[in-house]
Amino acid sequence: MHINAEWYRVFLVVSKIENLSRSAEKLHMTQPSVSYIIKQLEESLGIALFERLSKGVRLTQEGKMLAEYVEKAFQQLFVAESQIHLLKQYKLGDVRIGANGAIIKDVVLPILDEFHNQYPDIRIRLLQDKTKAIIDFIKEGTLDAGFVYLPVKEPELAITPLKEVHNCFVVGRNFFELSKQPITTDRLAQIPLLLLSSGSTTRSVLEGWFASQGYSIKADFELNSLDMLIEFAKRGYGAAFVPESFIQDEIELGKLAKLDTLKPLPIQTLGMVTRNKTTFTSDIFTKMFLNAYAE
Amino acid sequence: MHINAEWYRVFLVVSKIENLSRSAEKLHMTQPSVSYIIKQLEESLGIALFERLSKGVRLTQEGKMLAEYVEKAFQQLFVAESQIHLLKQYKLGDVRIGANGAIIKDVVLPILDEFHNQYPDIRIRLLQDKTKAIIDFIKEGTLDAGFVYLPVKEPELAITPLKEVHNCFVVGRNFFELSKQPITTDRLAQIPLLLLSSGSTTRSVLEGWFASQGYSIKADFELNSLDMLIEFAKRGYGAAFVPESFIQDEIELGKLAKLDTLKPLPIQTLGMVTRNKTTFTSDIFTKMFLNAYAE
């Protein structure tokens, strides 16, 4: 006969109480049921687990040994169920997110703060990497959500546009003259350009914009952080291509000036990428983003 | 809905194989059963344990966590069942026995040797103590079997007479004269007596024997081991009351002589005491004794 793991639950109670009738009460069953289960367990194991006394039962040596193991086993199950309970109360768990570049500061951090305030027990892990790598991690389940520039064409992933990012060219004081009136693409191509490293989404979008007008550009300065681009622009090395939100302060302080282009610059859309099936914890995280950026 | 521990067994297999159909085969059930069980478990826990993919299922984060605990839990149960299996093959277990005094050497040791040869993996624990203490230990289940002088009046214990122990008085060379012909009780009472400490069964049996004939004896030497009694007798201090089997050698060597009493000396019966319900391992031990001493 096959052992039913549920019998051990009954056995464990009886082993503590050493009285079938009272165990039955505790288990919300009748005494014959308990008697029957213990009997089955004993027969299946081929060994006596209890002595039957006139005033209850008593564990045999072998029963004692078994009880120790069974106790540990159910303790594991108990802990597991407790953990899941915590998880459901958002008192446990982690969210693993990925973002590329400077998007984090502008879009992710504010919501992250809100999330962390609301669910302080949930651990947050943030990975900064290329769009490609982030997408792959999400596909294999290593990351729960990614924040990248669209378009991303992955049919198996859920992609939600969050926010439009307007880019612009900014220059330092020595080029302020150029900001007085709209600039042609031709004139722009003659200025030294400060761009993100090739391979970045922003870079290729800009290259596409020039190419559609018959220009093939090369970067005079090729850097891999927005902060660096802005720093070089301020010092007058040329025009940096950066998100508008990043240089509001510097423009107001008069350290940088924005160049109006005759032909509108490309607008990038920032999106959140998740798997269609997400983990319990990551669900509430992504929901918070969707609420924050819902029109 | 209440969680059935048996579901976890199914969950564990599925968590390893990540394919319901193949898990079903391994579990000797059908795919819908497995699907149903997993669904119930997920509903009971209120959390998704697997993602359903087109080519199987995949553990969620939460499922992974659960699987780790469940794995440990069933490992415990597996070990427990293995142990019991060993026990049943007499490859594991222990027998705890008690005996008082010198009985051990004569009666217990030979069978103990045989037992140990046959079941070398079973641990033997031997306690030497007073009859009273041994009986109490057996009643509370701390000892499996006891070897003591009968009668023992304990209705809840199983008492089996094993062997009759014939006692006799022995004397050293200076008293050899007395061994030529049967001795009267009167004469015996005049010789210095070497007896076991009062409180021992043997001692009280002898006191009873004298008392029934109107004598109240006192020991001239009161020792608590048979070896000592015999040693003192050999040196001529008086007559020692000891089991016949203990002085065969010395009589043949002419160092001791046995006194024939006119009135026959009391014969003590050595018995084995066990609880009516015994442990699995101790059963085969006591059976060996019963076989060895069966008429």
Added chain:
DNA sequence: ACTTGTTATAGAGAGGATTTATATCAGAAA
């Protein structure tokens, strides 16, 4: 002897687990 508290057994019944059959779905292949 009677009462009390216990486990064991028998038999009926209920309900959950299992199966069969089928639907559904996602990918891969034609």
Added chain:
DNA sequence: TTTCTGATATAAATCCTCTCTATAACAAGT
């Protein structure tokens, strides 16, 4: 596209195990 394959999900009937009620059996204390 359409079809085919390999997977899970669902529905409904069946089966079987567990559970209950009722009662027996038993030991211990009154």
